[in-house]
Amino acid sequence: MANRSYLYSLSNQPTAYADRPETISGLSEWPYGIPFSYRLLMSGNPQLCASLISDGFSGEPEGNKTRLYAISSDFETGFARLNKFFSILNTLVTNEAPQLIAEMKEAIQFLEAHRDRYLLLETIELDTMTESEETKLRACVEDEINNCLLAGAAVDALPDNVIEAGDILKKATQQQSNSQFDAFYGLRLDDDCDDARFDYPLGASQWSDILYFSLWNRAEFDANN
16 A cells, blocks of 8 residues: 555644544545645645544554644635646646646635635655654654745745746746745646656645545544544
């Protein structure tokens, strides 16, 4: 099984594994990485929060479990940034990437249908590929929070003129310059943007509310504990 990142929409910012939201929906999962679209969606004031996937590691005794972390953020802020980014990209690749254009439209429609107050990004499967200590696992999540903030700042810095913004975006994906736009470096802006051969997927595809981890809401959690 591929180690994945998992994205959800939900109604709270969990403070503990048992702090379950009233509503929660799966949005997407991605093997062996975190695509740019996740980071952009999570850029709305991302905060360290409790993982809802696992309450520590298997076999750990009650009262002495490793604390596992995830990221919570504001849905509307990240969604607005994704809309801006996709609008720029749609103009930039018109008639050149029909599959990407269709995927961006479907992504926005899917997210509109599954919007909630907050977003939850779970990276525990990826983090435990290299770390097992609580402090180091927390540092992995904090590093990802910074990546989300950089993605949001990069999109905010793009001008409102979509043609001008498209020119800046295209150049930034191709050349690293130690600027505010470096969050775009390495992205593909074509129909191969999510090809598994590339290390930095855009994440325009693979939206679904059926994920490997179907997390319990408050009512489901109480009924099973």
